[in-house]
Amino acid sequence: MHGRASAPAAGTVLNALACGKGSAFAIDAETTAEVELDFSGSFAGEIADAPDADTALIERCVELAVEEHGGRDVSGGHVWTESEVPMAAGLKSSSAAANATVLATLSALGVADDVPREEACRLGVRAARDAGVTVTGAFDDASASMLGGVTVTDNRSDELLDREPISWDVLVWTPPEQAYSADADVDRCQRIAPVAELVADLALDGRYGEAMTVNGFAFAAALDFPADPMLDALPDVRGVSLSGTGPSFVAVGERAVLEQVRDRWNQREGTTWLTKTQNDGARTR
Structure with missing residues (x-):
């Protein structure tokens, strides 16, 4: 019983830490998972190029998917993942890994086409909560990765408030340091809840660029990141924000404009890369 699937990374429109509502958009960088199911009674995982991760x-993703859709016969398995997405960079690597793993497991079970994508996404969110890698459950990030396009969610109820396809060029800058979302200062983030509610209203109105820029300044302050990378991109880009709990920043807009911003961001230590949005979401392979 073998399955293989991939899921895209995502950038932030609204971080859900402040008010429980979040918004994210899928980008064209993927995590791939391969799953082999067996009757060993245990589940083991391996992450390519990160033996100590x-x-x-x-x-937990494999275990939950088997519990929900595998019947009594399957009792164990092995999952292996590899990724184009840097870990702990604010680009939803955990959500992409969870989605790819859940779909690969469902494929190995022969039920991938029978399980709605939103349901599969919620399995990954449950696993993230069980594993302690998220504060909010990250349904915003997970839904964007699983469904593609841009999504707006209420993470308190795992409710999908809106989703639509988009076509943006995207610039990403990732500094060398890492930042784990589970370590974020939630109390400081909750102080900007009124601003986050405004960002949610902008996102639900389809004003994603404005929403992510307001989000970026607010969360850069709350999480103690410099706003200088955002100022490098303004006023020409459509939107720019700290992605997740950092340390990456993402900007969207016309490619020619983003190429100019890339020249400025390239002067900073780290990695800068151009990509685009992705509307297909996660898929079996």
Whole structure:
């Protein structure tokens, strides 16, 4: 019983830490998972190029998918993931890994086409909560990765408030340091809840660029990141924000404009890359 699937990374429109509502958009960088199911009675995980990385999330994804859709016969398995997405960079690597692993497991079970994508997404969110890798459950990030396009969610109830396809060029800058969302200062983030509610209203009105820029300044302050990368991109880009709990920043807009911003961001230590949005979401392979 073998399955393989991939899921895209995502950038932030609204971080859900402040008010429980969040918004994210899928970008064209993927995590791939391969799953082999067996009758060993245990689940094991492996992350390519990161032999010491914590595999609790992907193991729990396989376990939950088997519990929900595998019947009594399957009792164990192995999951292996590889990714184009840097870990702990604010680009939803955990959500992409969870989605790819859940879909690969469902494929191995032969039921991938029978399980609605939103339901599969919620399995990954449950696994993330169980593994302790998220504060909010990250349904905003997970839904964008699973469904593609841009989504707006209420993470308190795992409700999808809106989704639509988009076509943006995207610039990403990732500095060398890492930042784990589970370590974010939630109290400081909750102080900007009124601003976050405004960002949610902008996102639900389809004003995603304005929403992410307001989000970026607010969360850069709350999480103690410099706003200088955003100022490098304004006023020409459509929107720019700290992505997730950092440390990456993402900007969207016309490609020619983003190429100019890339020249400025390239002067900073780290990695800068141009990509685009992705509307297909996660898929079996």
